[in-house]
Amino acid sequence: MSITGLISIALGAILVENFILVKFLGICPFMGVSKKMDTALGMGLAVIFVMGVASMFCYLVNAFLLVPLQLEFMQTVAYILVIAALVQFVEMFLQKMVPSLYQALGIYLPLITTNCAVLGVALLNTQGKYNFIESVIYGITGGIGFTVAILLFSSIRERLDSTADYPEAFEGFPIALISAGLLSLAFMGFSGLKIW
């Protein structure tokens, strides 16, 4: 696998095919946890970690368990179980070993199980027939793309709540969706991006 191939996967996952703004994966935490910038950053870091590790484990489960046993149709069930177990394990590990990080992430850690970006990255890895290294890179950079989007969005939203003037009916969620739409319009500018 060439380095340029990996770089193009990475660039694609962060900018061109951003998980939130182009692929629409992980909208719930994107909308739910983006009111303040520091919680958004914590969520983003947790998602990077879980997406990287989840794509690694799901690749291994698929390659060494499901394919040899011809159980590919059980992919969805197997992946969601792997992810749920993984998140639980990460939670216990952090609680024991890195309590400060565990405190910072708080409630967002268990919520990652139902983040469709995590299951999505595992399924997309299988669909795209990525090998082990490509899967891990795609998982991690997909998480970075998630973090970039949620950070940008949370800084917009902080300003939206304090100073913006919009029609009453748009209060709360609708105006957030509209600003997310404008953000995704900006990300469309990357759509022609290629490194060679």
Add this chain to the structure above:
Amino acid sequence: MSIKKQFRDGLIAQNPVLVQLLGMCSVLAITTSLFNGVGMGISVLIILTCSNIVISMLRKIIPSKIRIAAFVVVIAGFVTMVDLLIQAFLPDLSESLGVFIPLIVVNCIILGRAEAFSYKNGVLASAVDGVAQGIGYTVVLVVMCILREFFGNGTFGAGILGRAGEGIRIIPSEYTALLIVLPFGGFITLGCLIAAMQWALKRQKTKNSDKEVSK
């Protein structure tokens, strides 16, 4: 709780998408043609009803500590069944919905209803709840699809109606706004729909309170 009230809740007062704001990912991602919207809506309707029934039957057996894991396994089982059925009988739909069919597993609507309703209520009520919420979801999907397809492609019913499933052309193709079919349009359309819903609910509320005042 009466069946009529449950349907009213599912469609309007507690609409899963417009009021409870659940299951955004699929609503935004796949509403580009009527075919997609109807297919996705019916899949979710079936999965939601089945998982609601099974979870409410098992609600006394499942210990509350591991209930989320148990819900996810039940839901994933039904999603896999529906996914395989669609792959076998509707390959076109399977191709255009892609990864979003297996992702119904983590759709917050289904997990949300399991947690909020069927884990606490009887089998019949849960089944009705599944149907009502599923219809509420489908209606929103179909409305989004019609709007986005109309402005973005200038057609109605792509994938179902018209010659070769291209849909009935309403706006000539030179005058369409392709942007509405792209991700940007998804966010904007849903934002406007939710705003309209908030406006309508608020207006109804003030009307009701006005009535009470005049009494």
